Amino acid sequence: MLRNIFLICLACLAAPFAAAQALVPLPAQPDGVAWPTAGWETGVLPPEHADEIQELLDIAMVGNRGDLGGETHAVVIVHKGRLVAEVYRDGFGAGTRHMSWSLAKSVTSALVGRAVQLGLVENIDAPMPGVFPEDDPRAAITWRQWITMTDGLEYLEFESDILEANDVAQMMYGAGRFDVVGYIRDSFPLKYAPGTRWNYSTASFSLVGRALQNVIGVDTWCSTASSEAASEGASPQTPCSPADAPMAAWIDEVLFRPLGMDAQPEFDLSGTYLGGSHVWATARDYAKLGLLYLRDGVWDGERLLPEGWVDMTRTPPPGGPANFYGAGFWLLPGAGDAFYAQGHEGQTIFIVPSRDLIVVRLALMEENDANWEADLQWNLALARAFP
Secondary structure, three states: OOOHHHHHHHHHHHHHHOOOOOOOOOOOOOOOOOOOOOOOOEOOOOHHHHHHHHHHHHHHHHOOOOOOOOEEEEEEEEEOOEEEEEEEOOOOOOOOOEEOOOHHHHHHHHHHHHHHHOOOOOOOOOEOOOOOOOOOHHHHOEHHHHHOOOOOEOOOOOOOOOHHHOHHHHHHHOOOOOOHHHHHHHHOOEOOOOOOOOOOOHHHHHHHHHHHHHHHOHHHHHHHHHHHHHHOOOOOOOOOOOOHHHHHHHHHHHHHHHHOOOOEEOEOOOOOEOOOOOEEEOHHHHHHHHHHHHOOOEEOOEEOOOOOHHHHHOOOOOOOOOOOEOOOOEEOOOOOOOEEEEEOOOEEEEEEHHHOEEEEEEEEOOOOHHHHHHHHHHHHHHHHOOO
């Protein structure tokens, strides 16, 4: 069963500390350090631990897929706002876009934050609109419950290695691949009262992706974009693009471009943004997303995420159904202040506020508990090496 044992261990580790642990303050960008919108300012490793850090980088880069920890494609380390280490496996480089897998959930959570900041979503504790009929009990599930995976759907992702019984495999690559949202509507009824149980779910974030498209108003946004194009000399009769084109443009406008990210979201054939699993970006760009969260949602003097959004992200959901997951990010209560984005096959954005540190690792790693534990311990060892 994929990662079940690892999750149980995390829960046991966290449980005694869940109620008492206070959040470590998020550090501001140091004076004199440029924001990396146009490129990262470089720095040096802490001299007293440089050899130790280099050894950890070497350990990551020598592994192959079948080895403990798997095959690392890229590591980027940002300390106090500067790029201090960057290594790539042959065939990969600073300009190589890498599949996010579930790092996309953290991107999508950030997009919900942007929608709140822009006034498109007024209250994350209100029902998320537009993905279920009004008389469907699932229509009452809130934005917060979707992005904290406490929605209560009857859905199994970690519980089965058998493809025929694995809901994410069937949704993404089986019968649901052409219309993910339609497949979710037909296949996953409400099983538990929303907010009472945590269940890992790519389906949840795919629904959030579609809901964001509804909220921004694909037709309205497209009409606005067409009008702007017309004012710049293009034909006002130009037909509107399919649903994915305006959504991709909106994601770029409100998140990727402000951070200087050259990233690409993916969509299914029905035009739904695959917000739980499919974004392509470079290691440096994933580090920019990490920096946005490390800096409390502020970028170069502009607040992109609402005040308190990052603290909500790194806090377990209300009611205590899980203390190792926040809103699109994993937590380590009781084992330090780190929180992190994580994706299939070893993708991680590890954020440590007390060290003003971000570690991005992109990889090809076999899915098993030993590998994920090795990945976590490697990240924690790196964090301890930075002041």
